[in-house]
Amino acid sequence: MHKKNIRLITGILLIVIVTALFIILPNIYNNNFLLFNIMLYIALSEGLNLIYGFTGYLPFGYVGFFGIGAYSASLLILLLHVTVIPAIVLGGLAACLVGIILTPLLRLSGAYFAIANLAASQAIYYLISNPHLENITQGPYGIMLSSVYDAKASYNAMIFVMFLAFMLVLFFRQSRFGLSLLAIKEDSITAHTAGVNVVLARTIAWLLSAFIAGLCGGVFAWYTSVFYPETVFSLNISIFAIVFTLFGGVATLLGPLIGTVIMYGMYNFIGISVPQYFELIYGFLIIILVLFLPNGVISLFKKVKNYVP
Amino acid sequence: MSLKEILKIENIEKHFGGLKALNKVSLNVYENEILGLVGPNGSGKTTLINVISGIYKPDGGKIYFFGKRIDGIAPYKLAHLGINRTFQIPKPFHGLTVRENVEVAALYSGKQCLKAFFRRVKNFRFLDRGYCNIEDDVKTALSIVGLEKFQDKEASQLNSSQQKLLGLARALATKPKLLLVDEIAAGLSQEEAEKIANILVSLAKNSISIIVVEHLMHFIRKITSRVVVMDSGSPIFEGTIDQAANDKKVVEVFLGG
Numbered sequence: 311m312h313k314k315n316i317r318l319i320t321g322i323l324l325i326v327i328v329t330a331l332f333i334i335l336p337n338i339y340n341n342n343f344l345l346f347n348i349m350l351y352i353a354l355s356e357g358l359n360l361i362y363g364f365t366g367y368l369p370f371g372y373v374g375f376f377g378i379g380a381y382s383a384s385l386l387i388l389l390l391h392v393t394v395i396p397a398i399v400l401g402g403l404a405a406c407l408v409g410i411i412l413t414p415l416l417r418l419s420g421a422y423f424a425i426a427n428l429a430a431s432q433a434i435y436y437l438i439s440n441p442h443l444e445n446i447t448q449g450p451y452g453i454m455l456s457s458v459y460d461a462k463a464s465y466n467a468m469i470f471v472m473f474l475a476f477m478l479v480l481f482f483r484q485s486r487f488g489l490s491l492l493a494i495k496e497d498s499i500t501a502h503t504a505g506v507n508v509v510l511a512r513t514i515a516w517l518l519s520a521f522i523a524g525l526c527g528g529v530f531a532w533y534t535s536v537f538y539p540e541t542v543f544s545l546n547i548s549i550f551a552i553v554f555t556l557f558g559g560v561a562t563l564l565g566p567l568i569g570t571v572i573m574y575g576m577y578n579f580i581g582i583s584v585p586q587y588f589e590l591i592y593g594f595l596i597i598i599l600v601l602f603l604p605n606g607v608i609s610l611f612k613k614v615k616n617y618v619p
Numbered sequence: 620m621s622l623k624e625i626l627k628i629e630n631i632e633k634h635f636g637g638l639k640a641l642n643k644v645s646l647n648v649y650e651n652e653i654l655g656l657v658g659p660n661g662s663g664k665t666t667l668i669n670v671i672s673g674i675y676k677p678d679g680g681k682i683y684f685f686g687k688r689i690d691g692i693a694p695y696k697l698a699h700l701g702i703n704r705t706f707q708i709p710k711p712f713h714g715l716t717v718r719e720n721v722e723v724a725a726l727y728s729g730k731q732c733l734k735a736f737f738r739r740v741k742n743f744r745f746l747d748r749g750y751c752n753i754e755d756d757v758k759t760a761l762s763i764v765g766l767e768k769f770q771d772k773e774a775s776q777l778n779s780s781q782q783k784l785l786g787l788a789r790a791l792a793t794k795p796k797l798l799l800v801d802e803i804a805a806g807l808s809q810e811e812a813e814k815i816a817n818i819l820v821s822l823a824k825n826s827i828s829i830i831v832v833e834h835l836m837h838f839i840r841k842i843t844s845r846v847v848v849m850d851s852g853s854p855i856f857e858g859t860i861d862q863a864a865n866d867k868k869v870v871e872v873f874l875g876g
Contacts, residue, residue, distance in 0.1 A: 486726050489715070493723045496712035503672060504724035505698035505793050 313616045318484055321563050321619030325476045328352075328567065332469050344578060346465055346533055349472045350526055351574050354551040355558070355566035356475035357522030362552070363560035364482050365515050366495040367416065370424040373547040374431025375405040375520045379527025380542040381438055384453045385446070394458050398467065398528030405524025408434070409517045416512050431543065439539035452538035455531060464533035471525045478518055479563045483619065491515055492561065550574070557599055559608025563619040568607050622649040625828055626671070626797055631680035631690070633666055640666040642852040643680070648797065653819060653829045655839040655860070658849035659872060664832045665707060667849070668799045671830075672704045673697045684797065698724075703790040704799035707832075709782035711774035711789075718770040720785055721760050725753040725792035760792040764818060780811045787818070798822065798829045804838040816841045836860070848872070 335345055354376065361367050383401030386392040392400065415426050441449040482488035490511055493501040498508050527542060534541075550573075558569025576595070580588050603609055611618050626648035633641040641663045648654050656664050669675045671682060673694035682690040689697060697703075703724075712720050761767045764784040769777065774785060783803055790798060800819065804812040812835070819842050823829055833839050839846060839860060846863055848856040850872045856863055863869045 486722065489719055490723050490726065492715060493712045493720075496714055497710050499674065499694075500706070500710045500712065500789075501723070502694040503674075503698055503704055504789055505695050505703075505726070506723065507695050 314484065316617050317619050318480075320617065321480045321483065324563065324567075324619055325473065325480065328476070329469060329473050332472070336465065342461065342465065346468055348570065348574055349468045350530060351550060351554060352567055352570045353468070353472040353475040353522060353526050354547065355554040355570050356472075356479045356563075357519050357526065358551045359479055359555050359560060359562075359566045360482060360522070361515050361519035362555060363479075363562070363565075364488060364491040364495065365512055367419075367512075367516070368424045368552065369427045369519070370548055370552070371427035371429070371431030372519075372523055372551055373543055373545060374427075374434045375408065375523035376527040376530070376547055377431070377438065377539070377543040378405045378408050378434060379524030380531040380537065381447060381453070381527075381539075382524070383528030384455055384531045387455060387458055388453070389446070394460075394463075394532060395467070398525060398532065401528035401531075402521045402524035405520045405527070406517045409520035413513055413516065416509075416516060428545075428548075431548070435539060435543035438543075447539075450539060452536065452541075453531065455535040458532065459535040461533070464529055467529045467532065468526075471522070471529055474525070475522050476563065478522065479566075480619065482515075483561070483563055487511070487514075553596065557596075557606055559606025562608050565606050565608045572607070622652070624649050625685055627683040628667075628671070629681045629683075631667070631670060631682065632678045633663075633670055633675060634678050639852050641670065641677070644849075644852070644854055645680075646847055646854060646857065648828050648830060650828060651823055651826055652845065653823045653831060653843035655843045655846035656830055656832045656849065657834070657836070657839060657846055657863075661851075662849040663852040664849055665801055666852075668704060668801050668830070668832055672702060672799055698793045698795075701794065701796035702799070703793045703795040703797075705783065705786040705790050705801055705803055707802045707805070709779065709786045711777070711782050711785050713773070713775040715774060716771055717761070717766055717774055717777070717785060718757060720774050721757045721788050721792045722753065724789045725756040725760065756792055756794070760788040763791060763822075764788045765814075780807050783807070784815070787815075791822075795827060798827050800829060800831045802832055802834065804833060804835050812838055813841070 332345060332349055336342055339345065354372070358369065358372050361369055379401040382404035383397045386397040386400055387394060412427070412430055415423055415430065418426055438447045439450045443449055444451065482491065490501065490506045493504065493506060494508050494511060502508050530542065531537060554569040554573050555566045556569070557573050558567065559565030577592065580591050608615070608618060624647045628644060628646050631641055631644045632639070644663070644667060656667065658664055666675065670677045670690075673692055673696070676691045680690065681688060684700060684702060689700065689702070712723065715723070758767070761770055764787050766781065766784055766788060769781065774782065777785060787800075787803070803815055807815070816838060819829055819831065831839065831842065844859045846858070846860050847854050848863055848869050855872065856866050856869050
């Protein structure tokens with residue numbers, strides 16, 4: 311009980327500090343775009359952590375929810391003239407809806423789930439970018455949201471989404487619901503006999519995870535205001551979120567945060583300073599991670615593991 | 620019998636492809652009793668446990684628990700109703716601590732927490748933390764099996780007999796009225812088996828009925844007198860353990876005629 315309380319306090323402190331940092335930083339540091347992207351990937355990694363970290367399902371097609379969020383929010387704004395914030399929330403809900411349609415995938419396990427989820431996200435991508443749907447989705451020609459462009463407001467919206475993702479992960483980390491998810495991850499049959507409604511618990515985690523990705527997509531669309539289907543359905547987004555989460559350490563609040571800050575920071579640093587060595591260095595880092603820290607940076611804190619939020 | 624029957628199994632069947640793992644099995648379990656389920660390998664003992672605990676759906680027949688039909692119900696619902704089990708090969712949640720292992724199960728004992736939560740919402744007492752106090756349940760379950768001192772250890776660090784005890788504690792945390800124990804003594808030392816036998820006997824005294832599947836006859840003898848002997852998916856004998864030893868059919872099955 312004691313440990314849990316310490317974890318809760320450090321977790322809340324961490325969330326407050328990181329959120330405050332991103333509120334203050336634009337005044338000091340002028341690369342707003344980089345700050346936005348770091349927040350975006352923190353939120354995506356934490357969102358992916360909800361499903362991957364706590365239930366063990368690896369959603370390779372996570373980007374599908376992101377794209378659905380971006381497109382749903384944009385189309386609601388453009389076609390139905392919904393105001394921006396409700397449109398983004400509805401975008402998140404649209405991602406949930408797709409999540410509900412995809413729940414049968416949860417019957418698969420391991421690599422099969424990852425592959426099926428990847429295929430599903432690609433199917434959605436081809437559906438949306440289909441030239442025959444030009445009148446609705448504008449097909450492969452992309453979306454222009456410049457009418458509602460607002461750099462400051464969309465930046466703030468991203469802060470909020472990141473905050474929400476943090477809070478959800480903290481809830482999972484601290485609550486008995488999160489504990490039963492971890493039990494399912496370990497052994498679903500035993501969890502069943504322990505009285506956990508496995509299907510329901512998994513579905514809740516899956517939908518919350520989809521919701522976060524959908525919100526991220528909507529806010530991203532608002533912030534960039536011009537994007538193409540391949541931008542918001544880029545597999546790199548899935549891969550980044552997965553690598554960042556793994557690098558930091560799953561099923562914790564701190565892990566994906568550390569992972570994103572280090573890996574995305576390095577991605578930008580190397581990408582700008584020595585772009586010719588970028589892939590070499592990045593690949594090397596990932597190999598080192600897999601070899602020496604398969605459980606992520608968090609595993610370095612083994613002694614205090616139970617205190618890490 | 621004047622005793623109240625809590626579990627009534629009627630003509631349960633289970634096939635795996637062409638194999639009839641259970642062929643019209645009928646038996647009763649009474650209040651506060653330990654029923655020994657014995658038989659050679661492949662006789663369908665574990666399959667029967669799996670059917671009762673909901674892991675397999677039966678292909679035919681009926682099961683009643685306190686008069687309510689329960690065959691084919693999902694395992695988690697059976698856990699809420701008061702049927703729980705241990706596994707032959709212990710399956711702890713390795714990454715969680717011993718405490719957390721039991722906590723997961725205690726949480727769902729009869730959905731008490733959920734009900735209490737709604738009561739709290741209804742009465743506008745949101746800050747009342749006492750709504751779901753499972754601490755005591757966890758403590759009790761751990762102390763029954765004697766694992767309190769390991770409660771902060773990770774389950775993967777326990778040895779195999781401790782893992783079996785943990786499985787038992789987890790089952791007890793759901794406050795079962797019927798406990799299915801699948802080959803718990805196999806691979807344990809004499810003292811460890813003795814300890815578990817004492818635990819099971821005291822549980823039965825505290826109004827938990829138990830079905831024990833076991834190969835080790837001396838273990839069965841220690842905890843119960845009533846046994847059902849199974850062979851090739853059907854019960855061939857029901858009675859006391861001493862009668863079983865003198866039954867021609869039973870002897871034939873065990874010694875190969």
